[in-house]
Amino acid sequence: MTAVTFGAGGRLGRVGASFRANWSLLWADRLGRAGLLLLAIVFFAALLGPILLPFDPTAVGHSAADLLQPPSATAWLGTDEMGRQVIWETIAGARTSLVVGLVATAISMVVGTFIGLTAGYSRGTMGEGLMRVTDFFLVIPTLPLTIVLAALLGQSLGIIILVIGLTSWPATARIVRSQVLSLRERQFIVRIQSLGATDLRTVGIHILPNVLPLVFANTVLVIAGSILAEATLAFLGLGDPANVSWGTMLHFAFQSGAAGRGAWWYIIPPGLGIVVTVLAFTLVGHSLDRILNPRLRNR
Amino acid sequence: MRIPRPGYLARKLAGVAATLFAVITFNFLLFRILPGDPIRLLARAGNLSPEAIDRLRQAFGLDQSLPVQYVLYLRNLATGELGTSLTYRRPVVQILAERMENTLILLAAATVIVVVLGVLFGVIAAARRGTRLDSGTVLTSLIFWSLPTFWVGLIFVFLLGVYFPAFPISGMTTPGATYATPFDAFWDVGRHLVLPTLTLALVDVGQFILITRSSLVDVLTEDYMLTAKAKGLSRRRVIWRHGVPNAMLPIVTATALYVSLIVGGTIQVETVFSYPGMGRLMYDAVLRRDYPVLEASFLLFAIVVIFANFASDLLYRVLDPRVRNA
Numbered sequence: 052m053t054a055v056t057f058g059a060g061g062r063l064g065r066v067g068a069s070f071r072a073n074w075s076l077l078w079a080d081r082l083g084r085a086g087l088l089l090l091a092i093v094f095f096a097a098l099l100g101p102i103l104l105p106f107d108p109t110a111v112g113h114s115a116a117d118l119l120q121p122p123s124a125t126a127w128l129g130t131d132e133m134g135r136q137v138i139w140e141t142i143a144g145a146r147t148s149l150v151v152g153l154v155a156t157a158i159s160m161v162v163g164t165f166i167g168l169t170a171g172y173s174r175g176t177m178g179e180g181l182m183r184v185t186d187f188f189l190v191i192p193t194l195p196l197t198i199v200l201a202a203l204l205g206q207s208l209g210i211i212i213l214v215i216g217l218t219s220w221p222a223t224a225r226i227v228r229s230q231v232l233s234l235r236e237r238q239f240i241v242r243i244q245s246l247g248a249t250d251l252r253t254v255g256i257h258i259l260p261n262v263l264p265l266v267f268a269n270t271v272l273v274i275a276g277s278i279l280a281e282a283t284l285a286f287l288g289l290g291d292p293a294n295v296s297w298g299t300m301l302h303f304a305f306q307s308g309a310a311g312r313g314a315w316w317y318i319i320p321p322g323l324g325i326v327v328t329v330l331a332f333t334l335v336g337h338s339l340d341r342i343l344n345p346r347l348r349n350r
Numbered sequence: 351m352r353i354p355r356p357g358y359l360a361r362k363l364a365g366v367a368a369t370l371f372a373v374i375t376f377n378f379l380l381f382r383i384l385p386g387d388p389i390r391l392l393a394r395a396g397n398l399s400p401e402a403i404d405r406l407r408q409a410f411g412l413d414q415s416l417p418v419q420y421v422l423y424l425r426n427l428a429t430g431e432l433g434t435s436l437t438y439r440r441p442v443v444q445i446l447a448e449r450m451e452n453t454l455i456l457l458a459a460a461t462v463i464v465v466v467l468g469v470l471f472g473v474i475a476a477a478r479r480g481t482r483l484d485s486g487t488v489l490t491s492l493i494f495w496s497l498p499t500f501w502v503g504l505i506f507v508f509l510l511g512v513y514f515p516a517f518p519i520s521g522m523t524t525p526g527a528t529y530a531t532p533f534d535a536f537w538d539v540g541r542h543l544v545l546p547t548l549t550l551a552l553v554d555v556g557q558f559i560l561i562t563r564s565s566l567v568d569v570l571t572e573d574y575m576l577t578a579k580a581k582g583l584s585r586r587r588v589i590w591r592h593g594v595p596n597a598m599l600p601i602v603t604a605t606a607l608y609v610s611l612i613v614g615g616t617i618q619v620e621t622v623f624s625y626p627g628m629g630r631l632m633y634d635a636v637l638r639r640d641y642p643v644l645e646a647s648f649l650l651f652a653i654v655v656i657f658a659n660f661a662s663d664l665l666y667r668v669l670d671p672r673v674r675n676a
Binding site for chain 1 (some may be wrong): 505508511637657
């Protein structure tokens with residue numbers, strides 16, 4: 052095990068070096084590699100799908116004979132209750148899922164890391180208070196909260212991203228804080244402080260790089276959670292109606308009673324899209340966690 | 351097993367009260383500060399005359415300042431006044447009272463299955479760490495964790511609704527059924543509970559298996575496990591008698607995450623199977639923009655989670671002799 056992730060005096064350059072080492076560890080891990088390969092497929096579909104297969108996913112059918120039809124030579128995965136082709140909708144849905152998952156996670160990470168760093172580094176009431184707020188949001192059940200926020204704020208993709216991002220940070224804040232609490236007492240931090248480094252410099256240059264690997268492993272898992280959250284909100288009718296996503300597809304499938312009518316081609320593809328994407332991020336996050344978390348190594 | 355000292359209990363209860371108060375305040379702010387005029391939402395029409403809007407404002411106390419509204423809100427809550435549903439035209443409290451019980455039945459049934467199967471498979475995987483059985487269990491758990499609950503429900507609706515109608519796929523009782531004995535009624539509800547419970551348990555058991563496994567793997571490396579082995583105890587006794595009780599603490603701590611997860615699962619499962627509980631109520635409230643119901647059901651879900659966490663705190667206390675007397 053050569054990867055140095057918590058080495059003393061961790062600087063950004065060292066993080067880069069350890070990143071490469073961790074990358075090869077990730078590739079060596081069977082579950083991690085499976086996750087990376089699945090991710091490649093999903094990203095390929097999201098980036099190149101609409102270019103290689105330039106069909107309009109929202110084009111509706113022209114006659115009753117086009118509605119909710121099983122797979123055929125013209126519609127490879129059948130049609131939905133509006134006569135749209137399930138295959139084009141499913142490919143278009145990959146893009147929505149990835150955008151929501153990545154941007155919401157970015158928001159969550161920035162907020163969570165900032166609050167975790169502040170709460171861990173500042174002693175006294177400030178840190179205490181921030182942790183109380185974090186614990187409070189950890190207790191509030193996430194799905195009901197996102198439902199209420201999305202219902203009150205409206206249903207555009209931007210709002211959905213914001214709602215998911217702003218409800219998923221507490222776990223990150225806790226992880227970062229507990230890491231900072233132990234780093235704060237370590238020799239190299241105490242020495243740097245006694246040399247006269249400002250708090251901002253201590254946190255930004257010496258503590259943050261040492262916290263980042265754990266944040267990174269957590270990030271990948273938060274992406275998986277955010278994609279699930281978007282799909283669930285959209286399924287419950289809180290998706291952006293102007294955007295095709297796997298969740299909105301399943302919402303319309305449910306509303307039109309596709310499951311009871313035996314329209315498996317309308318239920319399976321979008322659901323499989325969600326499962327494959329979420330599983331890919333989960334597998335990568337799970338093995339990153341094992342690689343980067345020294346306590347879990349060699350398990 | 352000693353009972354926690356009253357001082358501890360009082361402190362914990364004070365904490366619960368503080369959190370409850372925070373949740374109530376949060377709920378108040380959420381529904382009054384966020385965009386959306388409550389009167390417009392109430393009337394569900396944009397073309398009210400200014401006089402009518404003023405009358406409604408007065409009737410609901412919305413012409414008062416925010417602090418006064420807050421006091422009114424607290425007083426209403428204390429007397430169980432949660433407003434009137436816009437779709438059902440009945441007091442929200444009555445509707446919640448009917449639905450709450452159904453949801454608690456579903457949550458309890460699923461939780462029992464999740465805990466039993468989660469601990470069992472988690473222990474088996476940890477005891478055979480590094481084997482095929484272990485990695486297979488971990489992979490299966492990760493796959494289950496990645497399944498969207500509502501989709502698993504839809505698959506069940508599809509399979510049982512179209513191919514093998516072994517269990518009912520909708521509702522909590524057979525519509526129009528009359529029961530000769532209470533046992534028949536019990537049987538009917540039980541059959542309706544099978545699919546929602548199974549869906550909920552299937553998705554949420556994965557995380558439980560993983561937590562149990564990693565917690566027990568930690569414990570198995572402790573010196574006292576070696577001691578137990580050296581005493582000549584059987585492998586089964588070492589794991590179940592000396593390992594598992596020590597591994598329970600992190601599992602109890604993870605309750606908060608679990609409760610939040612399963613509450614979210616209930617909303618999806620009840621929606622898919624038209625189960626008359628809080629979750630379905632919330633879904634209908636979202637579709638019809640029934641804000642009084644939405645507000646009250648959010649508050650109730652939050653309260654359920656707070657009390658579940660309180661219960662897990664007490665359980666932790668009972669399980670861990672080190673904190674028991676602290």
